[in-house]
Amino acid sequence: MMLSPPYYLLLALLLSLCNDIASAFCPSNDVMSSSRPRFSPLSMAASNDISSKIRYLGSGDEAIIRPGVVLVAPAHEYDHFLMKSAVFVYAIGLDENEDMIIRGVIIDHPTAFTISEMSPNVMGSLSDNLMFRGGRSGADSAMLLHSAGGADGHVKGTGEMIGSSGIYEGGVVSAMEAADAGLANPDQFKFFFNYMQFRENELDDMFKGVVDDDGKLDEWVSLEVPPEYVLDSDVERGEMWSKLRNTIREIRQG
Numbered sequence: 001m002m003l004s005p006p007y008y009l010l011l012a013l014l015l016s017l018c019n020d021i022a023s024a025f026c027p028s029n030d031v032m033s034s035s036r037p038r039f040s041p042l043s044m045a046a047s048n049d050i051s052s053k054i055r056y057l058g059s060g061d062e063a064i065i066r067p068g069v070v071l072v073a074p075a076h077e078y079d080h081f082l083m084k085s086a087v088f089v090y091a092i093g094l095d096e097n098e099d100m101i102i103r104g105v106i107i108d109h110p111t112a113f114t115i116s117e118m119s120p121n122v123m124g125s126l127s128d129n130l131m132f133r134g135g136r137s138g139a140d141s142a143m144l145l146h147s148a149g150g151a152d153g154h155v156k157g158t159g160e161m162i163g164s165s166g167i168y169e170g171g172v173v174s175a176m177e178a179a180d181a182g183l184a185n186p187d188q189f190k191f192f193f194n195y196m197q198f199r200e201n202e203l204d205d206m207f208k209g210v211v212d213d214d215g216k217l218d219e220w221v222s223l224e225v226p227p228e229y230v231l232d233s234d235v236e237r238g239e240m241w242s243k244l245r246n247t248i249r250e251i252r253q254g
Contacts, residue, residue, distance in 0.1 A: 053226050054244075056251050060209045060219035065102065067092055068163020070225050072244045074218040076210040081106060081136050084238035087196055088230050090145070090162050090169060100200040105134030105145070105192045107230050108240035115191045118142075122172065125179035125186045130233050135196030144172050146189040147227040154178035166227035190231045221248055 057064040065071070071087045087104040095101050109132055116127035119142065134143070149158035149168030155175045158168035178184040198206070209219035223244060232240065 054247055054251070055224035056248070057222035057224060059221040060207050060217070063207060063220060063222040065089060065092070065203065065222055066163055068161075068165035068167070068224065069222045070107070070230065070244070071104065072221045072223060072241060072248065074210065074220055075212065075245075076218055077206075077220075081109075081196065082206075084241045085109070086241045086244055087135075088145070088165075088167075090167075090195075102198045102200070102203060103195050104198075105132070105143070105195050107132070107190075107232075108235045109133045109237050110233070110235065118193070122176065122191075124176050126172075126176050126189055129186060129189055129191055132190060132192045132233070134192035134194045136194060137197040138194035140193055142191060142193045143169060143195070144175060144189060144191055145169055145231065146171075146175060146184075147231060148175065148178060148184040148188050154181075154183040164224070165230065167230055187233065188231060190233055223248070 057069060063071075067089055069089050071089060073082050073085045073087075077083050077085070085106045086108055088107050089102060089104040091101075091103045093101060111131045111133055113131050114127065115122045115129050115131050118131050131142075145162075145167050146155060146158075147153075147166050147168070148155040149171065150161060153168070155168065155171045155178050157174055158171040161168055175184070175189055179186050179189065207220045209217040212218045221244075225244070229240065229244075
């Protein structure tokens with residue numbers, strides 16, 4: 001596993017829903033960041049189009065891990081949260097003890113609730129967006145990821161892009177305004193509560209591969225994917241994991 005050197009930085013407390021709205025659902029600020037077409041499920045059949053959208057960044061000890069990548073679990077991962085999961089890494093840095101910390105959210109673990117059911121302060125066009133469970137850590141804090149930030153975007157106050165992912169964090173008030181004005185599509189926004197947090201040695205253990213029944217080494221894989229993959233809310237639990245696993249097979253087969 002290779003942690004990308006440019007991100008050996010002190011973890012900053014970045015914008016979360018708590019910084020934007022007063023919400024009983026989100027009592028803590030301790031969150032790191034870092035016409036209406038639906039996103040259609042993509043066929044994972046071999047095609048140049050699919051390969052051009054996804055960049056393979058290695059597996060196991062050779063995997064590159066940096067903000068903006070998606071980590072895809074192996075079939076042998078049996079952790080309750082990580083089993084059949086795809087994890088979007090949104091921050092890497094040092095904690096108060098100068099230990100390396102990696103934070104990410106599971107992108108295909110939807111809950112049965114909309115954001116407005118969990119936080120009535122989120123209203124308008126975004127109120128029907130599903131809430132996703134990002135992981136086990138975070139004291140039920142919430143965060144917003146979206147693709148409407150940056151200098152040319154309509155959501156302000158989001159800070160820099162997360163890696164090269166095309167994804168930004170925060171700015172929920174501006175996001176509601178942009179969506180209600182028709183300047184951004186509600187499908188560009190995805191809400192999470194909680195996150196996964198790993199220390200470097202935990203990732204080292206996770207990324208040790210296991211030989212499967214076919215005699216092949218099955219390991220965690222790092223990918224760069226289009227923002228639509230991360231922000232797709234029309235997925236069941238493990239569905240994006242399955243799609244990305246199929247894509248990995250296609251890439252490896254050439």
